Every structure is written in C-alpha cells, then in structure tokens.
Amino acid sequence: MAKIVESVPNFSEGKDKAKIERIISVFSKHPNIKLLSYEPDSDYNRTVVTLIGEPEPMIQALLEFIGVVSQEIDLNFHHGEHPRMGAVDVIPFVPIEEVTLKDCVEYAKRLAQLANEKYDIPVFLYAEAASAPERIMLPDIRKSEFEGMKEKIKDPIWHPDYGKPEIHPTFGVVAIGARHPLIAYNIDLDTADEKIANSIAKAIRKSSGGFQYIQAGSAYLEKRGHVQVTMNILDYKKNPIYRIFETVKMEAKRYQITVTGAEIVGLVPKDALVKSLEYYFSVFFIPLSFKEIDVDTLVEKATKYLMLRDFDKYKIIEFNL
C-alpha cells in the first residue's frame, strides 16, 4: 500500500477568483497528489485547500505553491476577518496511510527548510512539530498577526525555527507542522432548543471537563429546524466516534429527546470508521472482518450504526485516491 499524507494549507486570498485559480493550478500539475477541495471565503479573505497524496510529491507541490503565492499575494494590501501572519498562513501534514505522525513531523521540517532556503521565508514549526510548548498552538504563534510580527519575531522567544528573525516583506511568515486527522462531526437532536445541545456539548468537551480531544458547541439548523451538537474530534484513536455518539445519546435521554442522525463535515479517514464499527460489530455479534470489508458495506454499516446522513464513499479520504 502506498504512503498517503493529507495536507490542508490555506492562503490569504478569498475574493479574487482569477488569482485563486492561478494559485490552485499548481496542484493539478502533480499527478501523484490529488486536490480534494478548495473553499474560498470572501469574508475571511482566505482559501482552505485539501490535498492528499504521497509524501514526496506533496512536499514538492507545497514548495511550488509557496513560491506561486509569494508572487501573487502581498500581505501589506490584505484585509480580512480571519487572523493571519503569512500569504500562506499554515501548512499541516496529516498521516493517512502507512505514515506516522512522526513521519509527518519530518515532512514538515523538510518543507520548512526548503521553503526557507528557496524563498527566504521565515518558518515556525507548530503542533506536533513544535520546538517549544508556546509554539504548539497556532493562535499563540499567530497572535499580533502580519502587522505585529515585524517586531514580535525579533524577540528571541519568537525567533523562527528556520530563517533569520525578520519577516519576508510581502509574504510575512508561515507555520508548518504535523497533526492528527481532525474530524468535523455533528450530531442531530430532535429538538429546536439550543440550550439542550449546549448542555450536552459541555458534558463531552475538554474545556468543561469532558473528553480530552473533543471541542464541542451547539448550532441551530434553520432549514432543518433542529439543533446539533457540533464537534471537532482532534484524535479519533483516543476519542473514537462511537464513544462520543453513545455518550451524547446517553446525555440526551435526560431531556427526553432522541438523537436522529449525525454527519461528517468534510472528510473522514477510513480507519476512524473502522475503529467505531468494531465497537458495534462486537456489541451486535456481526461476523465481518475489516480486512475484507468492501467499501459499500463499510458505508452501509457506518450509515446504520453511526446514523450518518448525507454520507457516501467520497466522504472517506482513501476513496478519493
């Protein structure tokens, strides 16, 4: 099986369609990586790109991408609602198949060194690749943004991991790092009362005492007329989907409401589904082996046991290759 890595870089342009297309076109030239999506946001004035592919081509494509962006975007003329410190703001490497998080740290360091050598852009390593505790969280690095970074970077505490302590005059700085796959996951509740979704979110999220790798809140879906518990699962191996799903069902009972469905926003690694279906297969004595399971059965079982709606195989990262 091939080594597969995901990357979700973003760049600081969300309005100028021609410019966005020129930047994105870098990725179509590389046969061994695949552009899964790109989502320009005009309020934020940034575009988030989702890529998967083999590690070496991914590093080369991202290097080229940084080069093109450095020619297209001058942050001195950039305004948008989302905080940013670079023309390319952040590049995470995410392990998908036959690749570890530690491998991704190495890819991050390789790309960081190359980008600095080739374009003279200062690089901060972040998340799993961080060189100090205060560099783990992206918002801590990004605080003061492009405008404040000119001074901040001179402080020895904030010298970049690669490059001299001076921002690139038009590009700024970039954070490159490695992290676990993140799953954006929402659970539908049979009520329009957002207070209930909020109470349940509090029970499960880290910030109020719940599971360590869960961020959660509430949302009201106007078109559908019900609320959701809306989540990021930051480490599905430590906090598998089924455990969150079952805990939310358990908490919902005290409000006499039921869970009517759930959804994955964006993509999910196959392994995250397998890790959760293993639970239900054990509970319900289902004699299926995950080594042999075909994709349609996987989708069918995930739909049944995790009650996923609007779900098909293209939501699974690996089936986009």
Place this chain on the structure above:
Amino acid sequence: MAKIVESVPNFSEGKDKAKIERIISVFSKHPNIKLLSYEPDSDYNRTVVTLIGEPEPMIQALLEFIGVVSQEIDLNFHHGEHPRMGAVDVIPFVPIEEVTLKDCVEYAKRLAQLANEKYDIPVFLYAEAASAPERIMLPDIRKSEFEGMKEKIKDPIWHPDYGKPEIHPTFGVVAIGARHPLIAYNIDLDTADEKIANSIAKAIRKSSGGFQYIQAGSAYLEKRGHVQVTMNILDYKKNPIYRIFETVKMEAKRYQITVTGAEIVGLVPKDALVKSLEYYFSVFFIPLSFKEIDVDTLVEKATKYLMLRDFDKYKIIEFNL
C-alpha cells in the same frame, strides 16, 4: 444549615499504636468536629485521618494536632514506603456544605499562618491554594522528601509560602491546601479478565484521553472472583458519577460483559448522589424532589440506579454529623 468542611490530614506514624492514639486524641476534645476514621498503615508508616466539622473549630483542632505531632514525631528517625516531607505531611480542606472551594483556600491560608507563627514550621500552600503552577501537585512539592528538603527549600523557587527557607529540624515542612471532595469509586465487571477492566479504564481516564477529572485503573478482587474498574473522581460536578457509570456500561458491552455493581470507598458528599440521581429521575420520569427527599429514599435510589453495593447512609458525609 451549618458550614461544614472536611479535612483529610495525614501524619508520619503508622506503627506505634500508643503514639497514634495520643495524636488522634486531640480531635476528640473538640465537640464541633467529628473524627470519621483514621487508618494507620504500617508499611507506609503513616496514618490518614478523616474529619468533618465547622471551619473555625476545624482550624483550631488541626493547629493543636500539628503541635502534638511536632512533639511526638522526629522525622530524622522515620522510615516508611510512602514519600513524606513532614511529620504532618499534608492537610487538605474540602468543601462539604455551605462552604466554597474559595472559602477552603482561606481556611488553608489561616491555618498555614497560625502553624508557622506558633511552631515555626515552614508551610507550602498546594492544590487550589497553590501560589505557583509548580506547587499545585503535591508530588512536585514533596519530591526530594524530608532528607532532600534541607537543600531544596533554599532554592528561591522552593521558598515556603509561610516561614523562612529552612526546614523545621525534626518536623520538616507541611503542605496545606484546598481541593474538591474526591470520590473513590469502583465498578464491578462480570469477568475475571483484568485486561478488559484496563481497556475500559483507558477509555474513561484523563491520562489516556478520557474525562478530565477521572483517574482509573483495574483491580482483581480475589475473594469475589471478578475485576473492577477502580477510580478517583476528582471533581464530581464536572464528571458526575452517573456519566462515568453509564460510559463504563457502554464500553463493557463490546466485551459481552455486564456491570454487576459498584461501590463507594470511604465517603461521598450527598450532593454527588443528588447530581447523579437527577439524571435517572429525568430519564425515568420519577417525580421526586431533592428538597424533600429523606435519607432512606436517597440511599434506596442510589442503590437501585447506581447499583451501589455495601452502601448505607453512613457512607454519605453529611449523615455522620
């Protein structure tokens, strides 16, 4: 309703019964505090005492207790398996009724100042009362123990919160602090396979990604012939008993085993039972008000819904007053 605080001090003597009795007798002189238990451990060579009572008498009794211990115990001649840094090693204040954790921080500071003034013993404030992040965890303060504290205390980082940076020559130093009530809670599994208890413990405990205020492991009960998930609940308001109980039941299903019971080791605050029974009363539409509930009903419902075995009203802190 009276203000009630719990304290669980320990002192460094677990073998000499006459000495232990002389020390313990301090508490029987105070009519407004109650000695719930004391447990000498000869291997550890320490004794843990559980007290409840009104805050002011509690502070006075503990001050007297420190005085008596300082005359009875010389740590230069003390050996035991449990790490220790003082003749009285640690004194936590725990809010039970009409008292907040913040109040308990004040009681800790009051006692710390009095003990230092009266007996010239250096005091470290710890847990909720800590004056610096590295003083929150007792093991961090205690590292290097009585023998190493002579040098450690001279380091400005480890100057005591009360007193000069010199240990008391025979007593050593003491940590005084405030913390939430801690519930020692075990759940019985219908299996003798400790691996299963361990997997479930991993799913729920903080250190492997679970709930923030749960410490958990496994234990095999030889006499009863089954395993337990054995836990400390460090904050029952953030991680209520029912949530842990239901999550363990859910996880157990994948091993085709059932939860057969549970037990509270030591004491539980009434509020911790109420907070969990509220869940079951909502789920099962039980129209009982906790304002009016009598103690026998409380015990009956806790036994039924939380499946508590060997449980009676004297396990509830408040009914010992």
